[in-house]
Amino acid sequence: MLHTQHGADSEVDGHALALPVAIAGRLGALGAVDLRRRRGPGGGCPSLGGFLQRAPGLRRKGLAGRGAFGVGWRGHGAGLARTAAKASRLRPRASTAYARALSPNPASAADEGLDARRAALALVAAAGARRNGLDEALSAPGFSRLDTRDRGFARALAMTVLRRRGVLDRALGARLAKPPPEAVLDLLRLGAAQLWGMDTPRHAAVATTVELASRNPATRPFKGLVNAVLRGLLRDPAPEAPPEALAPDWLYARWRAAYGEAAAQAVAALIVEEPAADLTLRDAAEAPILAAELEAEILEGGSLRTRRHGDVTGWPGFAEGRWWVQDASSAIPARLLAAAAGEQVLDLCAAPGGKALQLAATGASVTAVDRSGARLKRLEENLARTGLRAEIVVADAADWADDRRFDAVLLDAPCTATGAFRRHPDALWATRPGDIGRLGELQARLLVSAAGRVRPGGRLVYCVCSLEPEEGEAQIEGFLADHPEFRLDPLAAHEAGAPSGAVTEAGLLRVLPHQRPGGTDGFFAARLVRLPGLAGDDNSGS
Numbered sequence: 301m302l303h304t305q306h307g308a309d310s311e312v313d314g315h316a317l318a319l320p321v322a323i324a325g326r327l328g329a330l331g332a333v334d335l336r337r338r339r340g341p342g343g344g345c346p347s348l349g350g351f352l353q354r355a356p357g358l359r360r361k362g363l364a365g366r367g368a369f370g371v372g373w374r375g376h377g378a379g380l381a382r383t384a385a386k387a388s389r390l391r392p393r394a395s396t397a398y399a400r401a402l403s404p405n406p407a408s409a410a411d412e413g414l415d416a417r418r419a420a421l422a423l424v425a426a427a428g429a430r431r432n433g434l435d436e437a438l439s440a441p442g443f444s445r446l447d448t449r450d451r452g453f454a455r456a457l458a459m460t461v462l463r464r465r466g467v468l469d470r471a472l473g474a475r476l477a478k479p480p481p482e483a484v485l486d487l488l489r490l491g492a493a494q495l496w497g498m499d500t501p502r503h504a505a506v507a508t509t510v511e512l513a514s515r516n517p518a519t520r521p522f523k524g525l526v527n528a529v530l531r532g533l534l535r536d537p538a539p540e541a542p543p544e545a546l547a548p549d550w551l552y553a554r555w556r557a558a559y560g561e562a563a564a565q566a567v568a569a570l571i572v573e574e575p576a577a578d579l580t581l582r583d584a585a586e587a588p589i590l591a592a593e594l595e596a597e598i599l600e601g602g603s604l605r606t607r608r609h610g611d612v613t614g615w616p617g618f619a620e621g622r623w624w625v626q627d628a629s630s631a632i633p634a635r636l637l638a639a640a641a642g643e644q645v646l647d648l649c650a651a652p653g654g655k656a657l658q659l660a661a662t663g664a665s666v667t668a669v670d671r672s673g674a675r676l677k678r679l680e681e682n683l684a685r686t687g688l689r690a691e692i693v694v695a696d697a698a699d700w701a702d703d704r705r706f707d708a709v710l711l712d713a714p715c716t717a718t719g720a721f722r723r724h725p726d727a728l729w730a731t732r733p734g735d736i737g738r739l740g741e742l743q744a745r746l747l748v749s750a751a752g753r754v755r756p757g758g759r760l761v762y763c764v765c766s767l768e769p770e771e772g773e774a775q776i777e778g779f780l781a782d783h784p785e786f787r788l789d790p791l792a793a794h795e796a797g798a799p800s801g802a803v804t805e806a807g808l809l810r811v812l813p814h815q816r817p818g819g820t821d822g823f824f825a826a827r828l829v830r831l832p833g834l835a836g837d838d839n840s841g842s
C-alpha cells in the first residue's frame with residue numbers, strides 16, 4: 301500500500317502535485333465512483349493512494365474565469381487572486397506554500413475569505429448530516445456572529461453546493477477512484493461549487509479550499525488530494541447538468557414512477573433555480589398597491605411574487621405587517637379551509653406560522669399548536685408585527701389534552717419536505733428512504749388526532765410539502781377507509797389559486813413545482829368534511 305506524506309509546500313503548485321499523480325498512474329484507471337450512492341467512511345485516512353481516479357498532466361494555464369452555473373458573487377478571495385496572478389507572473393513555478401509564495405503578507409492572504417468558507421463548510425456538513433441540520437446551523441450562535449458579508453457569502457456558497465450537489469458529485473466521482481471521507485468530499489464540493497457555480501476567482505477557490513483542508517486535523521492528510529482534484533477540475537469545462545443528475549437517484553426514480561419522465565425532469569430542473577420571493581397579504585384588497593410598491597406580480601389566489609433580493613425587513617410594508625413571506629403553494633391549504641370571522645379554527649403543527657397568520661387574517665378565532673416552542677416564537681413575533689391574534693399552545697398534537705371541537709382544523713403535518721427543495725435543497729440530501737415510512741406513521745397518527753377535534757359538520761384540511769404519494773394521497777385513502785364519519789370534499793380546478801393541472805380528478809391538490817411559471821413548492825392537500833351525527837363522533841383520537 302502506498303502512503304504519502306504531504307508537507308506544507310504541497311498545496312497548489314504544479315510540482316507539488318506530482319506525488320499523488322504518480323501514485324494514481326501506478327494504480328491504473330479504476331471505474332469512476334458514484335458519490336451519490338456511497339457515503340465516505342467518515343473517519344480520517346492518512347493515505348491518498350487509490351483516491352485519485354486519473355491524473356492528467358498538469359499545466360499552469362486556464363486559471364482565470366468565472367462561474368459557469370450563473371451565480372454571481374464577487375469579492376471574497378478576489379484580493380488573493382489578484383496577488384496570486386501578479387506573483388505568478390513573477391515566479392511562474394513557485395513551489396512554496398500558496399499563500400507564502402504569492403503574498404507579501406502570508407497570513408492575511410491565506411486567511412482572506414476563510415471564515416466565510418469555513419462557515420459554508422459547516423452549513424454543508426450540517427445539511428448532509430441530518431434533517432433540519434441546515435436550519436439549525438444557520439441559527440447557531442457561531443453563524444450569527446459572522447459579519448454580514450461573510451454570512452451572506454457563506455449562505456450563498458452552501459446553497460450553491462446543495463443546489464448542484466448531484467452534478468458536483470458526478471464530476472468529482474469521475475476524478476476519484478473511491479469516496480474519501482465525507483468531510484473531504486464536502487471540501488471538494490465547496491471548491492468545485494466555487495469553480496463552476498460562483499464568481500469566485502479560480503485561484504482563490506483552490507487555494508482557500510486547500511487551506512481549509514490543512515487547518516482541520518481530520519482533513520489535513522487529504523490536502524494533497526483536494527489540491528490535485530481541484531486543479532484537475534480547473535481544466536474541465538463546467539459539467540452538464542441534466543435534470544436527472546440534480547436529485548438523488550432514488551428520489552428521482554420515485555418522481556418518475558409517480559408522475560412520469562417528463563414531469564420528473566421538469567421538477568428536477570428547478571433544483572438549481574433560485575426561487576423568487578412570494579408574499580401573502582394581510583388584506584387581499586391591498587394587492588394592487590403593494591404589487592406596485594414591491595415591483596411584484598399578483599398570482600392567482602392573491603399571493604405576490606417579487607424578484608427583489610436581500611433583507612425583506614427593509615421592503616415596503618414589512619414593518620407595518622402588511623404581508624409575510626410564504627410560497628404561493630404553501631398559501632393554498634389555509635384558503636381551502638375557508639375560515640370565516642367568528643369561527644373556531646385549529647391550526648395543528650402551526651409553526652413558524654404562515655398558515656396561522658392567514659387563518660387569523662380571516663377574523664376567525666385561531667388556536668395554533670406546535671410542539672416546538674422555539675418555532676412558535678417566530679409566530680408570536682409575526683403576530684405582533686401584523687397585529688393579528690391567535691392562541692398559541694406548545695404541545696404534541698397527537699396527545700394534546702384539550703376536548704374542544706372546532707369548526708375547521710388545518711393539519712400541516714411534518715413531512716420529508718421533498719417539495720420544498722427550492723428553498724430547502726438540503727431536504728433532498730438529508731432525507732433517507734426510510735424517512736418516508738417513519739414520517740408516514742406520524743402523519744397517520746396526527747391525522748386521526750386532528751379528525752377527532754373537528755365538530756360534526758366541520759372541515760378538515762390535511763397538507764404536506766412532500767412530493768411523495770405515501771405522505772399525501774395514501775394518507776387520505778387510508779384515513780377515509782377507516783373513518784366513515786368523514787368524506788372527501790373535492791376541490792374545484794383552480795380553487796384557492798391552485799395552478800393549472802394541480803387539482804386531480806378526485807379533487808385532491810397535488811401541486812408539482814413546475815406547474816407555475818418560475819416554479820413553486822410541491823404541495824399536497826385534501827379537504828374532508830365530518831358528516832353530522834354519525835357514529836365515531838367522539839374525541840378519542842383513536
Ligand SMILES: C[S@@+](CC[C@H](N)C(=O)[O-])C[C@H]1O[C@@H](n2cnc3c(N)ncnc32)[C@H](O)[C@@H]1O
Binds near residue numbers: 652
Ligand atoms: C411543515 S411544518 C409546519 C409549517 C406551518 N404550518 C406554517 O405554515 O408555517 C411542521 C411543524 O410540525 C411540528 N411538529 C412535528 N411533530 C409535531 C407533533 N407531534 N405535534 C405538534 N407539532 C409537531 C414541527 O415543529 C413543525 O413546526
